[in-house]
Amino acid sequence: MSTPPSANAINPNHRLDYIDRLKVLMIILVILHHTFITYGAPGSWYYMQKATNQVALGLMTLFVAVNQSFFMGFFFFLSAIFVPSSYKKKGAARFVTDRLIRLGIPLVFYSLVLSPVLNYTVEHYGYKRHYSFAEYMSGYHHWIDFGVLWFVAALLLFNLIYVLWRVTFKPQESDDLSSRLSVGKILLFATSLGIVSFLVRIIFPIGWVLQPVGFQLGHFPQYIVMFILGLMVTRNTWIHSLTNKDAKQLARIVGCSVTLIFPLFYVLLTWLKFPSNYFSGGSHWPSLLYSLWEQVTGVCIMTALLYFSREHWNHSSAFSKGLARSAFAVYIFHPIVVISVALAIKDWAIDPAWKLLVAAPLAVAFSFLLGSALVKIPGVNRII
Secondary structure, three states: OOHHHHOOOOOOOOHHHHHHHHHHHHHHHHHHHHHHHHOOOOOOOOOOOOOOOHHHHHHHHHHHHHHHHHHHHHHHHHHHOOHHHHHHHHHHHHHHHHHHHHHHHHHHHHHHHHHHHHHHHHHHHOOOOOOOOOHHHHHHHHHHHHHHHHHHHHHHHHHHHHHHHHHHHHOOOOOOOOOOOOOHHHHHEEEEEEHHHHHHHHHOOOOOOOOOOOOOHHHHHHHHHHHHHEEEEEEEEHOOOOOOOHHHHHHHHHHHHHHHHHHHHHHHHHOOOOOOOHHHOOOOOHHHHHHHHHHHHHHHHHHHHHHHHHHHOOOOOOOHHHHHHHHHHHHHHHHHHHHHHHOOOOOOOOOHHHHHHHEEEEEEEEHHHHHHHHHOOOHHOOOO
């Protein structure tokens, strides 16, 4: 006997444990991502000690490249899932007020308080520039600096656009319009997204940042599309139409993409001496190839994760609930933990690649300990 579509749709009135667990996983990947950059992976961060071991650097690059292909897009998807039900429950005015409090206050706090502290800590303890905090702040000019909270700024912007759309067009809720997902449809979608990303990166290559908000517009096609899909998912059953066979096939595609295609980029860069900027943007064919690789890999990972988490993670414990509750606090404050751990072991006389093995688990553990403590503070726990 088949299950009616409505029984398979995500119920916005019930908290889904696997969605919470996915958010925790994404937070952990964010912490690891920035820890890997600290020790030599591509990207920018407050404090860095680059490893010299080329094999380690290659593995770090692979990790952050695969991570970047999906983790922030997936964050936007997961964050959008319950937006329509929240809007419907609260109405436009209360919804906007809630978002300005929950997202706006952390943005102001990070920019005016946490960001100066992070930068001073690195200057004073990392680079040994010994002047007082007052002296440092007397010449400080970066008062709009969202740092890692660029995601929160974008999420707030997306939410406000959603409200504007709802208020202006007053769309009617429709029945389930989705058809069954298939691996072929997923690959077609990912390929299309890769082409759009390539076109956008002709103007906004990877690494180009819209200041002062910190948006890397070269990645935003995926972010926008995944947020929209998150808005749609509660009224569509395609998220539940995947089979175990589909998920395993997607996992195999990811495996082939990582082990067979990604090494091609290394060959092009090191053996054939292609300039690195050919992969980040412009009208170069390596940029098209990388955009396609990134989106196919990322979309397949996201879709397979949705299936496997729904089948195996849809249960909770006191521990997992605690992690989920502190996830937003962890996202906001993990930079101070990652930086502190790196500074604590900076004088350890070994290659930084080995430091990563110590710093990564410590950064994850202490970030969640700090987040768990913060969400117990009265007043603070109403925001984060």
